[in-house]
Amino acid sequence: MGERIFFQKDLNKSSEQGTEKATVAFRRGSPYEACSTTLISVYDPLGLLANVLMFLKVLVLCRFNIVSDEPIAGQQLSKWRAWLSVLHNVEKVSVPRCYRTITTSLSVIQLHVFIDASENGYATVAYFRYVRSIPRLELQAAVIGMRLAKAIGETHRIPVQKRIFWIDSRDILCWLRSDHRKHSKFVCARVGEILENTDLSKWFWIPTKLNVADDGTKWQRIPDLSPSRRWFRGSMFLWQPRRAWPTQPANVNVHEVRVPIIVFTNYSNWRKLVRVVAYMLRIFRNTQAKLQYRTPTTGILNQQELLDAEHCLYKQAKLDQYSKEIALLSGFKKVAGVKADPIPKDSSIYKLSPFLDEKGVLHMLGRSAGCKLIQPTAAHTILLLKKHTLTTLIVRFYHERYYHLKHKTVVNELRQKYRIPKM
Known part of the structure; x- marks a missing residue:
């Protein structure tokens, strides 16, 4: 006996009536025709029901090997009915079309894709993950605070001699004290507006427990609306002398953005x-x-x-990959009579016995260093990265210098001065 199911359901729309019952028709005949007709009747262009349909394709069409007109019976029939019982729940599936209902423009959007395969088939599923950027939100709050102070000063008759800003985010203080032009457009525009309208020396850090604005963003308990609470009177240290104000951190790490002066890819x-x-x-x-x-x-x-x-x-090229090794070699001091190597054994250049010369350039300690007939540059060759623009420029220079001679000629001349992996 085969069973055929017909239903109409848009998974991206919520039903106005609330219930849409699937119509199940029982018929006798070819089980293969019943299964294929059921699969075709399910309209799922986005693959939202792929896990349900894969269940039918694998368990029924592939594993049961339905190739004849014999009716489904026994264990196959029970699994077929179990799949149909799951299919009845499809009417409860509803996925919103708009993604922006659960995120904002300040969110960092990530795309996570999961992949798996087996002998019966393969499947992939993707998800959006929205991460709220707290530092950006706090920066936007700092802009709002600056605008509030500006509006109060322009609309009130009370003269304001000093405007002091308190914030519990050290990231914002770092952005304000660094070169904001090297950050993203979002950070650059808002930090620039803050610096144009406020004095940088009037921005202070405050612990979260003493931040009154924290009461408006985090509801950890029922708000106390009595006139004596800090929401209406301000933090307690405002009623005390300046020496009782929160102690500022000794140093605030500045966000350092390093922009290379020389971009190797700009030269040929x-x-x-x-x-x-x-x-x-x-x-x-x-x-x-x-x-x-x-x-x-x-x-x-x-x-x-x-x-x-x-x-x-x-030196600049090798900092991209060998920065840890160079730092270890720079701070390493040789002790007389003690054989030591600061490079860890898991490093790719450990076996090359690297060392730094007086100019800070990374060299390889060659075995022919004791031979007086060999020049020092050939005995202690300069280490270069295999896949780097600088290496490509040097190899091209030698290739053109020797008028495009044989490959071995260029390789031999390069090895007189440089050590390129797998060359």
Whole structure:
């Protein structure tokens, strides 16, 4: 015996009548026809019922191997009826169309995708996760507080000599004391408005327990509306001398945003990149020379300036991947008679015996260092990253320098000075 089910239901709309009963028709005939007709009758273009329909496809069509006109009976019939009982609950499924009903423009939207597969099939399902950015909300609250203070000063006749702002978020104080132009547009615009209308020295940190505004954002208990409560009188320290005010933290960490001066991907020529960095270093040194009343350097670049520019580029490129190793080597002090290695064994360059020269450039300790016939640059080659724009520029420079000769020629010349992994 086969069973066929017909129903009409839009999963993205709430039913006005509240109930939409599915019509089940029982018929005798081919079980394969009954199952396929049931599957076709379920309209689910978004895949919201994929877990239900997969149950039918796997358990009935695949596992039971329904290829004949024999009626479903026994254990197969009981599972078929169990699936139909689940299908009756489809009318209760309702998914809202609009996502913005549960989030705001200040939320950070994440997309989480789950994947799984088995011998019977595969499935994926995706979810939106809305995370409220508390620092951004607090920054917006700081803007509202600034506007409130400005409106009070413009509308009241009482002259205000000082405007003091209290906030329990250290992130906001960090944003206010850092270069806001290097942050996102959201932070930059609001921090700029705050700095234009207030004095930075009048922004103070306050513990959350002493923040009166906390009573308006968090309902941990039933509000006390008596006139003596702090919501109407302010925090208790306002009634005390200034020395009794909350103690400010010794230092507030400033959000440091590092913007690289040299972007390697903006250059396609190694020589040009070296000369640009050399001129930048000259400008820096000439600025120091003027402050110390020394004669600045002029004219064409000399060989030492070009070498210093190369060393600067080597150090900058290797900070992207070997920053921990460089920090360990920089702070490592050799002890006479004691063999020690600051590089951890799980590092990718541990076996290369890396060390820093007097310029701070990362080198490899070669086994041929004791040979007097080999130049020091070949014995202690400079470590380069395999997948880095700087390495690509250097390899291209050597390739063009030797007029596109054989591959082995370029590799041999590169190995005289550099150590590139798997080259």
